Amino acid sequence: MEKSSKGLIEYEKLLEAFAITKKYLKQQIDLGFDQIYLSKKSELENNFSDLVEQKLKKLYQRIKNCNKCSLHKTRTNFVFGQGSGKSKVLFVGEAPGREEDLRGEPFVGHAGKLLDKILKAIDFKREEVYIANVLKCRPPGNRDPQPVEIKECEPHLLQQIEILKPKIICALGRIAAQALLKTKAPLNQLRGKFHDYHGIKLIVTYHPAALLRYPQYKKGCWEDMKMLKREHDEIIQ
Ligand code: SF4
Known part of the structure; x- marks a missing residue:
């Protein structure tokens, strides 16, 4: 991702929204409609997520056979990611x-x-x-990723x-947090606040595998998740 200012990211999204709106209105005119009905969760939102999912599929096709690092030799499957556009x-x-x-x-x-x-505890599916x-590929024996592999x-x-343009990123665990934030700071210094990641809010919490090993961290994770949920609910209002 280009290191762009928040303003530029918003501008890009606006242009994309205009393009989607234009396409939708043209379809309506071609169908002979001279008025549109917009429900609360409008067609535009669905069209936008279709577009995101198409772009993700194209990206998957482009990178699924990646062999940029040695992990391609030992993987069974490339693990792209999963979820809603x-x-x-x-x-x-x-x-x-x-x-x-x-x-x-994944997961x-x-x-x-x-x-x-x-996720269920904060009312997400x-x-x-x-x-x-x-x-995207498993390090043998679940060893820590090496810097060259991350790069x-x-x-x-x-x-x-x-493509996804998320409003919030949640880094699960020290390695994801340090890789995204380009820091060597320990997890406890990174938790408990929102960081700025190219204009996107980023919060850090424990990796679920760490919670399985150290259940005493669950309370801290719950605090992080409540922060995330509050921010999410404010954003979508
Ligand atoms: S871990 Fe990433 S860079 Fe390495 S082969 Fe897999 S997809 Fe490519």
């Missing part, structure tokens, strides 16, 4: 684990089940948000962010 929130973990590698989907093992529960990882894979995530 309408989502205002993007959750980003560090890398696929064993289950994710076998199924080609489907024990940690994934816990993530589902966390998994299919309403978007979930991805910094790395090679990050452009894929940045393109996903460019």
Whole structure:
């Protein structure tokens, strides 16, 4: 993603919204309608999310055979990410684990089940948000990603962010947080506040796998999730 100001990102979105509106109105005129009916959740919103999902599919086709780092040699499946094109929130973990590698989907093992529960606790469904990882291929034995792997894979995530244009990003765990924020600061210094990530609000919390190992972190995670939810609800009002 280009390092653009918030103003530029908003301008781009406005242009995209105009293009979608124009296409929709032309369809209506071609159908012979001279008036439009807009429900609260209008057709425009659905058209917008269709467009986002089409762009994500195209990106997937372009990068699914990526071999930019050595992890392509050991992966079973490339794990692109999953969720709704309408989502205002993007959750980003560090890398696929064993289950994710076998199924080609993010967060489907024990940690994934816990993530589902966390989402439910703040009244989100998994299919309403978007979930991805910094790395798209599993590091063997679930070792930590190496800096070179993060560097090679990050452009894929940045393109996903460019397409999804989330309002909030939630970094799950130290590695995702440090990779996105380009810092070596420990997790506890990064939690408890919103960071600015190219004009997008970014919040950091524990990785669900860490919560399984250290249940005493769950209280902190709950505080982070409440912050995220409050911000989300203000944004969508
Ligand atoms: S981890 Fe990322 S950069 Fe490396 S091969 Fe997989 S998709 Fe490509």
